[in-house]
Amino acid sequence: MSTVQPIPPGMTSITPHLVCHDAAAAIDFYVKAFGAVDECRLPGPDGRLMHAMVHIGNAALMLVDEYPECGAQSPKALKGSPVTIHLYVPDVDATVARAVEAGAKVTMPVADMFWGDRYGQLEDPFGHHWSVATHIKDVGPDEIGAAMAKACA
Template sequence: MTSVIEKAAEKGVHSLSPHLVCKGAANAMEFYKKAFGATELMRIAGEDGRILHGCMSINGSSVMLVEEVPDWGISGPTTLGGTPVTMHLVVEDADAAAQRAIDAGATLVMPVADAFWGDRYGLVEDPFGHRWSVSTPVREMTAEEIHAAAKDAMCGEAAAPA
């Protein structure tokens, strides 16, 4: 017998997927296509065109979207004044991925650079208030090497390894 998780996976939906609230979710879906090469899996729009449910695939992972409706307690980052969450994308070329997102309308938050943990890493914010890191692993490091590099990067104030 096929599990519900397997059935969802057959439709491109993973057992854990971010569900983004966007002021202008239909525009967000188009932005994600341009910025991150997203593929639309499903779109259910209300009579007014607002997205009641959207599902996309980005880098092989499912991302769901819904239109913000503050009266229903559904608010996106632009209404809330920011987001504490960052979507993390592992990509082949972080520099190119960040530039593609910027060209599509994202704002650069942190320029792509070599990070102490061995990745090329940068951060952009989309026009809907969601933050996206782009990361390309460039060198393998052990946990001990990363801890030592973190300590150096943080001027000796890094936390002890877990």
């Protein structure tokens, strides 16, 4: 009987795996902007990162350099990304300010939202989209529905 865990320690069932143009620079950005912990970098023979991992809060984030010859293209190569990574933090205002100082662009200013989060959106220098939030109020489904109807009217 194996004692190996099906999900390794420190990992969750879902882990984003980002393709970046210059994954090493992206890791440096995530350390500055989001307080990421640089866990590992595995360069290939040509120096590009074949695998890297950071932890932001209690979540792992894997990264790799672009390998267009293998179909791995970054948002920069694709001219955008349909994916947004959501990040909960203790202080959204401080985190967004730190991310902007590190090179992110605000795409939606931080504000209190009807669903109970203080929330904003960023684009990092590598083309990845982030929503960043701090939960500030527990709101029930009926209250959220009524507030959404009013906001969308």
